[in-house]
Amino acid sequence: MTTNLENVKIEKSMAKSMLDLNKDDNFLAHLPEDSSRLEGQGYYRLAKVFYDKADFEKAEEYFLSALERTELPQDAFAVFKIYGFLIRIYSEGLNEVEANKYIAKSSEILNQIVSELPSLSSEYFYNLGVVATYKGDFPDAQKNFQQAYRKAQMENEPELMAKSLYALATNAYNMSQFPEALNCIEQLNELLNILKKGYLKGSMHLLWGNTLREMGQQVDAMTHYETALKLLHAKRCWNMHNYVLLNKGVAMKKMGEFSKALLLFNLALQSTDDDNFRRLKHLILTEVEDVNDSSVDLYLDRHNRVIHEKSLGVIDFKHRFVLLEILFLLAQTPGTYYNKEDLAKMIWKDEYNPLIHDKLIYTSISRLRKLIEPKNGKRQYILRGKDGYTFNPRVNARFHRENDYIKEKKIGNIEISSPV
16 A cells, blocks of 8 residues: 555656656657657656556556557657566566567567668667567577677667676576576676666676576575665665565575575565566465475475475585485385385496495485484384385475476566566
């Protein structure tokens, strides 16, 4: 609920947006300033104010009003930019019909204007990459963003260079090319130290944190999430705030700090608008369900090679690949016994040879037990019987569900955190 003080601040922002047209960021910048276009610029600026403040209903209303005051082909890039905002709003609201409508319009508009352009500029290639991203064609998007970056360098367009680097980093992240994403982010960071673009820098630090998290560098990731929050708060950008909290919580979960992760998830959930942020709410609830169970004895995260035992805490398996494979084989079918022949074939991919495998299996099981069994002298997890080894069916074990933040419930392969 908005307070009177907040309303005054919004009204001041609106007034400034309407009066400060001479500083417009290239929106219809090269066109005659007739009354219709001035109105369009004003509506566009108002829409951005509400978009940053996460009032997507008002933002949508003003973006559509700005759209009505544009003309093709001369306003093509301005129209494309408005489409980008609308797609993000509809994607976050899980309004697939409207989002796909404007994705199709984005593709159509680029096809229409290509013959009208005197030359293929960096902005054209950047937008071409955006359309490829909407379609999920990340390799094609990468080629176009690279071309946009090269042309932006030649045309001396530092802001478009920054947008292209961010797009290249996001695209690499989409393709799980995390070192490449990190390289682009580091280049972008150097450029933004000159440009001072607070919103883009906040988005960059969120992406930086997510990239480091996927590379297993959770502590460093947390530093970038904190920086993202500070930058976004300074710019009064509230539309990304809870996404940062969500991703901080995921990093905490990967570190085995489940109570802290749950605190962050619940904090994000309590301050999330259900109508405007349906995708975000779905992601948060999925995470809450994943960690909010105190009865779990053993939490197994195969992707990050981490185990959390309720009394021992986090156990790192990054350099214990064979032990991790044995544990997952047994834990996936509690009560099923695996003999030496089974283990030799399924773990070592070999025919059982007692001279080779007897000692190997005994030593591996012994090492695994020392890692995961509570220090009370009782064997709780891995049991041995006449038929071989089994995982205790009375144990409450949970496997980490990999949430794909790139694809899950995302329309057009974009989200609110990516700048337009």
